Amino acid sequence: MYTKLKDAVRLYFHYIAIALRSTMQYKVSFILMVTGRFLVSFNGILGVYFMLSRFGHVKGYTFGEVLLCFSIIQMDFALAECIGGGFAMFSGIVRQGEFDRILLRPHSAVLQVLGSKFRIDRIGLILQALAMFLYGIAVSPVDWTMGRAMTVFLMLAGGTVLFISFFWLRAAFTFFTLEGIEAFNILTYGAKEHGKYPVDIYGKKMLKVCTYIIPYTLIQYYPLQYLLGRTDRWYYGLYPFGVAGTVLVCYIAWRIGMRHYQSAGS
Amino acid sequence: MREYGKYFSFFRLRFNMGLQYRAAALSGVVTQILWGLIECLTFRAFQQADPSAYPMAFSATVSYIWLREAFFSAFSTWQTDGEVFDSIMDGGIAYELCRPVSIYNMWFARTVASRISMAALRSIPLLMVAFLLPGPFRMTLPAGPQYFVLFVITLFLGLGVTVAFCMFTYILAFFTISPQGLRMMFTSMVEFLSGAIIPLPFMPGGVRMFLELLPFAGMFNVPLRIYSGDLSGAEMLRGIGLQCFWFVTLLALGKALCRAAERKVVVQGG
Numbered sequence: 001m002y003t004k005l006k007d008a009v010r011l012y013f014h015y016i017a018i019a020l021r022s023t024m025q026y027k028v029s030f031i032l033m034v035t036g037r038f039l040v041s042f043n044g045i046l047g048v049y050f051m052l053s054r055f056g057h058v059k060g061y062t063f064g065e066v067l068l069c070f071s072i073i074q075m076d077f078a079l080a081e082c083i084g085g086g087f088a089m090f091s092g093i094v095r096q097g098e099f100d101r102i103l104l105r106p107h108s109a110v111l112q113v114l115g116s117k118f119r120i121d122r123i124g125l126i127l128q129a130l131a132m133f134l135y136g137i138a139v140s141p142v143d144w145t146m147g148r149a150m151t152v153f154l155m156l157a158g159g160t161v162l163f164i165s166f167f168w169l170r171a172a173f174t175f176f177t178l179e180g181i182e183a184f185n186i187l188t189y190g191a192k193e194h195g196k197y198p199v200d201i202y203g204k205k206m207l208k209v210c211t212y213i214i215p216y217t218l219i220q221y222y223p224l225q226y227l228l229g230r231t232d233r234w235y236y237g238l239y240p241f242g243v244a245g246t247v248l249v250c251y252i253a254w255r256i257g258m259r260h261y262q263s264a265g266s
Numbered sequence: 267m268r269e270y271g272k273y274f275s276f277f278r279l280r281f282n283m284g285l286q287y288r289a290a291a292l293s294g295v296v297t298q299i300l301w302g303l304i305e306c307l308t309f310r311a312f313q314q315a316d317p318s319a320y321p322m323a324f325s326a327t328v329s330y331i332w333l334r335e336a337f338f339s340a341f342s343t344w345q346t347d348g349e350v351f352d353s354i355m356d357g358g359i360a361y362e363l364c365r366p367v368s369i370y371n372m373w374f375a376r377t378v379a380s381r382i383s384m385a386a387l388r389s390i391p392l393l394m395v396a397f398l399l400p401g402p403f404r405m406t407l408p409a410g411p412q413y414f415v416l417f418v419i420t421l422f423l424g425l426g427v428t429v430a431f432c433m434f435t436y437i438l439a440f441f442t443i444s445p446q447g448l449r450m451m452f453t454s455m456v457e458f459l460s461g462a463i464i465p466l467p468f469m470p471g472g473v474r475m476f477l478e479l480l481p482f483a484g485m486f487n488v489p490l491r492i493y494s495g496d497l498s499g500a501e502m503l504r505g506i507g508l509q510c511f512w513f514v515t516l517l518a519l520g521k522a523l524c525r526a527a528e529r530k531v532v533v534q535g536g
Contacts, residue, residue: 033450035451054319201308
């Protein structure tokens with residue numbers, strides 16, 4: 001068991017090293033892409049800034065507070081796209097018959113899918129999210145304690161895992177449809193876009209939907225309440241652990257999908 | 267007139283091709299409806315935060331959001347014609363240059379056609395749903411018949427401005443082999459300046475006044491706001507005038523640049 005795990009980890013890092021080396025063959029292109037992505041995401045910040053300087057607050061959240069929330073979601077998404085790129089692009093992998101080859105090798109399919117499509121070019125997004133996160137921390141009125149720092153960490157880890165599992169779920173559906181389903185974008189890109197504001201600004205119904213049906217609030221709204229000192233319930237900070245449930249559901253969907261896989265025939 | 271017959275054929279071919287992807291369009295429509303609803307919710311939250319700071323009628327924002335979703339594929343600067351880029355990258359451009367047609371006109375006709383066909387397919391079901399929604403998020407009828415007529419005219423003008431602008435990104439690809447990074451910066455800049463992130467009326471006074479003079483305001487900002495009567499009177503006339511001006515200017519500039527590019531094109535690979 002232990003050596004198997006060690007093998008897997010070594011293989012994964014090997015994949016990352018290859019991704020890094022192959023990207024570095026096109027340095028100028030890489031730098032342009034990174035700068036491009038870096039600048040692209042400033043649009044969103046500027047939008048939030050203009051809206052909040054006009055209205056002052058939204059549902060009681062100030063600019064600094066929204067920015068903190070926004071930056072955490074951005075970081076979640078950037079990390080998820082970087083690590084989970086293989087799931088995000090899975091329909092291509094299936095249609096080109098690459099998945100058939102993956103199944104032939106004596107290693108976990110998930111590891112190979114994730115490793116072979118490690119998206120090093122997402123580094124621009126991550127850098128941008130990091131800059132924004134530091135700025136968000138500087139301007140947000142959070143009263144930092146050990147517990148709150150832990151909460152931020154859990155929000156980042158939980159959010160990344162949540163987004164990866166949505167990519168995973170879409171990948172699982174690809175076994176049946178071969179095409180990627182656009183409606184899934186609302187789970188990932190939609191949440192990244194609209195998750196910049198704490199979910200409760202969208203109203204009570206949305207808060208319920210995003211808790212019981214799609215568990216965004218576990219990594220966003222609830223821990224944020226604790227982070228911003230809007231509640232005394234410290235255990236809200238532990239809610240990101242709930243994401244484990246989603247991972248389980250996605251894992252089951254993936255297993256079922258794998259069993260029905262019939263190859264794209266190419 | 268016969269001269270333009272061939273560009274009409276490019277238009278028709280592309281239009282029919284776009285209509286083939288019906289299942290994808292349906293799934294896209296569902297996504298867009300959800301997206302539009304969340305946008306509506308966002309703006310409502312801001313309106314509730316401070317109603318006096320809200321710069322337009324709420325129903326006008328709702329119409330703006332739904333029309334934008336409906337004609338999203340017509341005005342998106344991201345969804346440029348991938349085939350054009352491919353032909354520049356893989357050398358297929360060499361064949362296109364051999365044809366007795368103007369590259370600029372051909373690309374223009376093709377891009378307009380694929381955008382209209384995509385938008386036509388998506389806008390009808392989407393608007394039907396938007397008109398049937400309950401409550402404050404229902405799409406309202408145009409402010410008046412004259413506004414509707416002007417809306418349709420400026421919608422096409424806006425499409426013209428958008429495509430004329432996108433032509434620059436095509437031509438840009440002639441000069442750089444890896445246009446992705448530059449294109450990304452280009453299009454994201456346009457997204458912000460045209461009012462795709464937040465409608466122009468929500469921008470601070472000075473910024474808004476400046477942006478309204480730029481070609482990007484003539485893309486969808488003008489028609490979508492004429493529809494609800496948010497843009498009317500002298501301001502509307504100025505908006506339409508600027509649209510016409512930018513359309514002609516971008517077209518002329520693009521054609522000139524395209525001729526320059528054609529002369530020095532180096533075909534990659536074979």
